[in-house]
Amino acid sequence: MTGRAPGPPAHLRLADEFFLVAHNHDADAIVPRLHGTGIDLGLAGALLAELVLDRRLQVTEGLLVVLDPTPTTDPLAASLLRDIVTEPPHSIRIWLDYVSQDARDKVGSRLHVAGHLAQVRTRKWWGGPAVRYRAVNAEMALVPEVRLHDLLARPHALGIDRISQEHKLMQDATLAALAHATGLLSALLWFHGPHRARSQVDELRRALPAQLLDLANQTEAAVGDAVLGRRR
């Protein structure tokens, strides 16, 4: 994998961006910035939101409904979509629980296959091998975070009302909403005062299409329930 030259920055999907934002890239291997449950559920929310952004899924009354079962070009999203099509209908919460079980592995290997992450073989402190990732190109790995910063620093009037028309903006806003939902946002706010950024996030959330906001809120509730339920 290491021989691959960092080509033109490929299009990152939402869960890839969440994965990159949820880790620090300034050490030899990536280090999580958020507790495990938060990352798992945030990635699950992001994977489901990808399918909403791709217009394959619709969120109605707490349920996921398939609008269009045509497979996506991305294999991970396609396999998730196939699961959703063949399964009897479940609530969003059940899908979040299910997808979160292996979301970190799957999104990590998707980034690995796409050449954004490289594997680092380390040893666990009590011995035994462990596979961790490092960013192939740390600057590249920081791109989603930088864009999130821009989005949160941007003056209110500019562009927020265009969210529903502009796909990339909608993806960025969804990323901000998921970061807010999982509690990751506080890691990203060192740049400007938390108050200002919070009001920006509130504004973004208001402008977000109802389906994506609902997904983010469901993710927030799932993270909260994981805090209350004692086992995760």
Next chain:
Amino acid sequence: MSDNTSGLRTRPMHAAGGPSRVSRALARNRLGVSSVVFFIVSAAAPLTVIGSGAVLAFATTKTIGIPVAYAAIAVVLGLFSVGYVAMSRHITNAGAFYTYVAQGLGRVAGVGASFVALVAYNGMQVGLYGGFGGILAMHLNAWFGWSVDWWVLALGAWLVIAVLGVLRIDFNSKVLAVLLTAECLVMLVFDAVELTHPAGGLVSFTALDPSNLVATGAGALLVTAVTGFVGFEGGAVYAEETRDPKRTVARATYIAVAFVGILYALSSWALTVFTGPDQIVGAATTQSTDLIFTINAGFLGAWIVDTGRILIVTSLFAALVSFHNTVARYFFALGRERVLPGGLGSTNRRTGSPQAGSLTQSAIALAVIVLFVVYKLDPLKDLMFIVTTYGGLGVLILMAITSVSVIGYFLRRPAPDENAWRRVVSPAIAAVLLLVVLYLTLAKYSTLLDLPSGHPAVWILPASFGVAGLAGILWGAHLRHHRPEIYASIGLGANSVIGRASREPLAITAGPAPADRLPAFTGSPGFADDEGHEVFLAGRDHPVDPIGTVLSEAFLTGDIADWLVPDPDDRRRIYQQYWRMAAEQALSGAGEVFVSGDTSGVAVWYAAAAGPPRAEPPDFTRRLHAICGPYTERFLALHAAMDAAHPVRPHHYLAFVAVTPEQQGRGIGTALIRHRLQELENMAMPVYLEATNRRNLALYVHLGFQPMGTPITLPDDGPRLYPMWRPASIHRGL
């Protein structure tokens, strides 16, 4: 054309014929009865309850009735659990009493209950610091001759617990299991020693005599007993994580209450047998929490007694952690609901702990410990016994209100799956008994405190719960008028962000595939869907008119109907005849007609295994002209468009699914077709239909259909139909 609003509903249907993959994947992590029992009992700390709670109760109340009090409270809590567990299946955030109150008696009362709960659980937690410090100081003195002040040890424990709370380090469940098992074993060994060495050679049952419960001071005993059980209510938290939400938590709670009740009653009775019922009060007063160890030291190896001494300390520590987390989660849930400041709902980013709630609890505990040090109060009698029983009193109040809430909840909401015993009878008995216990406690509160009845503490302590509850009620009323959005989410806990309970229970099936349980289909007399919708295959002698009526009523509205016959009066007249013709053709032997038991729904199938389906009568065009008059062109265009798109591969054609409008949305549509779909799947036969709108398209996707080709567009800007195909085996992918 398959109907638009036919009452098809998204509900679990195992198209693949086995338990769904999601169910199986999630079931792997689900809890069984034994795990939940263990979680509940581990919060109980048996050695602490007997070694300090029961002994201090003998000393303070100067009565011997605590064994029978444990037994009596176990029965009351068993009754309480019936309604409590039943309601926990219907609500979200089921681990907290105030949720039950909010849902059963209203949200204003719920806020009141939440404030009482905060005071009570903080009391339980902080009181244990006295026990931990006092008992550990005593042991250190006995073992090493060190004299350490109790509060130094208590503050040490406080610091460790404050850090553990923020780092979200819980005791490893295996460590807890070992400790708990060891505790119970030591307790049983002690019991055996005590019962085999009765005072005066005679085993006395005096302490188990129910007449102790009516003796003076009984109220103080009862609330002490309640305190020993606090934590049993935690099982409901796991309702959503168990394999069988209907039974697991209920069984686990009953087992845990029975187990703990028997262990407590037996162990405290054994103490009275050893010393003799008349001596126990004196012995408990002089030796305090060391009593159970000094008794047994004469008969057992020193190591086993020392193990017991260590275990009482570890069990106190585990109980401290457990109640700390309970309080932190209460703060967190109330913060998420924004009933308390929203900051309390924040989590630690790296550990996911309810950080703000945890720190708040630690601050409260520190303040109370400092107060006890400053006023030089006794760690065991004052902090441990009085403050934990004060917490127990609060929990007792909460349980009484919760029982009433359970009745209120089920009165307002029909719950056909819960019988009257669980909905009303048992909660009512529990409420009465708990109120009696509460009355007895309050009447004899001075005995509990070991103070003269005129002392101000005797009324200040119980009244503080009234103050907390009243403050909560006022705050709830304020929220209702000024912050309705917060008011609406009271009792939802972490789900307040989505404003409703999030999960409908997932039917986890680890056992046989649901398809195995479908009744065998014999053509007639019919079969019942698992929701109880009966479905019959109509024979050729079935009357035509009722079927024509269902079809005509079901299709009377919608885009296609508007397009076919714009005028509503004409449409009604034409539809009656048109759909009668369709029903006649279907019943003539050309098709298969499935009818629901009360004739509220109809599904019409045509086999197209060899050539196109015969869905139209031979003289179709002539009859259509006679029925439709000026609108005939549109009908012909519709049929032509549908014929043109019809696939030529062998298949079965689901021509219509219709449910009368007033019965729609109850799953009748799905019931009508799912059995036939399963049969066709077993025959490896594909199915074709035309969906009439996008919503329906989504519903059919869940039944294994896939959109095929381009939508059928009707002429003159007409609406669209979506052809859908269900492959012979839906496993064959997309």
